[in-house]
Amino acid sequence: MNYKGGVTLVYPYFLSRDPVEKLFPPLGIAYLASQLEELGVSVTVTDCTFESFDEVIDRIAGSRPAIIGISIMVTMSRNAFELLGKLRERLPGTLFVAGGPLPTVNPAMFSEKFDVVFCGEGDVTFPRFCRDYLSSGSFPHDLKNLDLFSYPGLSVKRDGKIVSSPPVHHPSGTLDRLPLPDRSAFDHARYQAAMEKNTGLKQTSLIVTRGCPFSCDFCSKPVWGSLFRKPPLEKVFSEIEELAALGYTCLWIADDCFTLDSEYLAAFCHEMIRRDVPVSWTCLSRVDRLTPGIVDLMKRAGCIRVYLGLESGSNETLRLMNKQVTVEQGIRAVHLFSRAGIGTAGFFMVGYPGETTESIEKTFDLVLSLPLDEAWFTIPLPLPATPLFDRVANLASWDDWEVSNQVKFVYPSEFDERWLGRRISDTMDAFRKKKEVGGPRKHHSTT
Numbered sequence: 316m317n318y319k320g321g322v323t324l325v326y327p328y329f330l331s332r333d334p335v336e337k338l339f340p341p342l343g344i345a346y347l348a349s350q351l352e353e354l355g356v357s358v359t360v361t362d363c364t365f366e367s368f369d370e371v372i373d374r375i376a377g378s379r380p381a382i383i384g385i386s387i388m389v390t391m392s393r394n395a396f397e398l399l400g401k402l403r404e405r406l407p408g409t410l411f412v413a414g415g416p417l418p419t420v421n422p423a424m425f426s427e428k429f430d431v432v433f434c435g436e437g438d439v440t441f442p443r444f445c446r447d448y449l450s451s452g453s454f455p456h457d458l459k460n461l462d463l464f465s466y467p468g469l470s471v472k473r474d475g476k477i478v479s480s481p482p483v484h485h486p487s488g489t490l491d492r493l494p495l496p497d498r499s500a501f502d503h504a505r506y507q508a509a510m511e512k513n514t515g516l517k518q519t520s521l522i523v524t525r526g527c528p529f530s531c532d533f534c535s536k537p538v539w540g541s542l543f544r545k546p547p548l549e550k551v552f553s554e555i556e557e558l559a560a561l562g563y564t565c566l567w568i569a570d571d572c573f574t575l576d577s578e579y580l581a582a583f584c585h586e587m588i589r590r591d592v593p594v595s596w597t598c599l600s601r602v603d604r605l606t607p608g609i610v611d612l613m614k615r616a617g618c619i620r621v622y623l624g625l626e627s628g629s630n631e632t633l634r635l636m637n638k639q640v641t642v643e644q645g646i647r648a649v650h651l652f653s654r655a656g657i658g659t660a661g662f663f664m665v666g667y668p669g670e671t672t673e674s675i676e677k678t679f680d681l682v683l684s685l686p687l688d689e690a691w692f693t694i695p696l697p698l699p700a701t702p703l704f705d706r707v708a709n710l711a712s713w714d715d716w717e718v719s720n721q722v723k724f725v726y727p728s729e730f731d732e733r734w735l736g737r738r739i740s741d742t743m744d745a746f747r748k749k750k751e752v753g754g755p756r757k758h759h760s761t762t
């Protein structure tokens with residue numbers, strides 16, 4: 316059954332804000348779109364990345380959707396509220412729904428202005444909610460016809476109070492029933508051109524597994540939760556073959572913990588070798604649970620780079636971060652990958668609450684002592700629903716969350732931003748110099 320005036324899904328990121336940003340099509344709304352289509356609900360996807368604010372407003376307002384769902388992460392709340400304000404003026408009869416990583420951790424922030432908020436894996440209930448809403452009348456006042464508490468993950472403002480339910484997750488074994496994300500609305504030619512310019516590769520992202528059983532102090536993972544789930548490889552390879560057919564030459568497996576389950580990882584690699592898919596891949600990895608055998612297999616299966624959350628050169632700081640790994644394990648992992656011919660990128664965080672200038676200097680020393688191809692520094696960004704956030708709770712204002720990749724604390728820190736900024740740029744200069752002296756690496760660069 317088709318519904319007139321169906322659903323529009325919006326990803327409110329505008330490229331002009333940061334033209335050197337890595338660009339990946341937004342998978343959250345692509346997953347929701349395919350599941351809405353499966354239920355017979357008419358859906359359009361608006362990825363704002365290559366558009367202007369006014370173009371987006373005009374196009375969406377012109378199509379008069381009954382529901383507008385906006386996907387929001389921590390840097391996008393201002394854009395989301397601006398879109399909401401402008402669109403509401405033009406579309407008073409439309410229901411506005413917020414979802415994604417930020418509403419998941421702070422539903423109250425969005426329940427004030429949006430009609431409905433979804434927390435967690437929105438694809439568990441949002442498609443069913445849209446179908447039911449559209450068949451029950453499709454105007455905001457018709458919400459009362461629905462039993463809102465039969466939609467896990469939903470938050471809503473009722474009689475001046477916000478009623479919210481906890482983030483919802485797919486249970487084990489259900490990922491195999493989900494359709495592949497619908498990427499048909501994305502401008503793949505522009506994504507490929509932008510990534511090729513930045514990285515030399517037509518790279519795109521995909522999610523294979525969901526969930527992470529670890530509890531790093533700074534990590535915001537309530538969308539996926541702690542339960543590690545893995546879909547059947549048959550399904551994963553349908554998606555990979557689709558991406559290769561779209562012209563992508565490299566994949567970024569953006570899972571929280573892709574290398575967690577060595578058996579699954581090995582089966583993935585064997586399948587990649589057997590099918591001979593013409594794409595290389597990169598992934599995030601923890602530094603534990605790695606053996607020369609699995610690393611070698613990853614190389615043979617086309618892995619060209621791993622991103623490692625090394626974070627610190629001090630075991631005391633790693634303990635503060637609850638990383639549950641040691642500096643020595645990190646060093647071993649970098650050497651394992653490097654020896655196998657897989658490029659390595661290290662993420663480091665400096666200025667952690669409770670660490671010392673000595674431990675920060677150990678981190679800078681570590682970066683310069685490792686055979687890394689890339690090094691990335693951040694300072695702590697306390698995300699809601701993390702233990703770190705609770706410890707530094709007196710944040711200045713939500714506007715500060717717009718800041719990404721800058722040395723600017725959004726809470727009162729014991730460290731001086733100017734000193735940290737200078738030490739980071741000195742270290743990066745020394746890092747680049749060391750790489751120049753070492754000569755060009757044989758791997759493709761992904762930055």
Ligand code: B12
Binds near residue numbers: 328347413415696720
């Ligand atoms: C890929 C990625 C990026 C990419 C691009 C994002 C993109 N276009 O997808 C890049 C590298 C650019 C990036 C940058 C940043 N990222 Co990022 N990124 C990711 C990553 C690894 C995967 C995203 C993804 O594809 N997920 C898969 C899809 C299917 O999941 P999803 O979008 O969450 O969607 C599900 C639900 O959220 C929900 N949903 C989503 N939208 C909607 C909309 C509606 C209406 C509804 C009902 C439901 C709903 O349903 C979906 C299906 O279940 C996530 C980690 C993760 N595990 O998700 C971090 C993550 C999203 N990033 C994060 C952060 C902090 C950043 C940076 C700020 C980092 C920094 N310090 O610079 C920057 C911001 C840059 C910017 N552009 O504004 C945080 C966000 C935290 C938060 N609470 O908001 C995450 C969760 C990582 C983390 N654990 O801290 N990121």
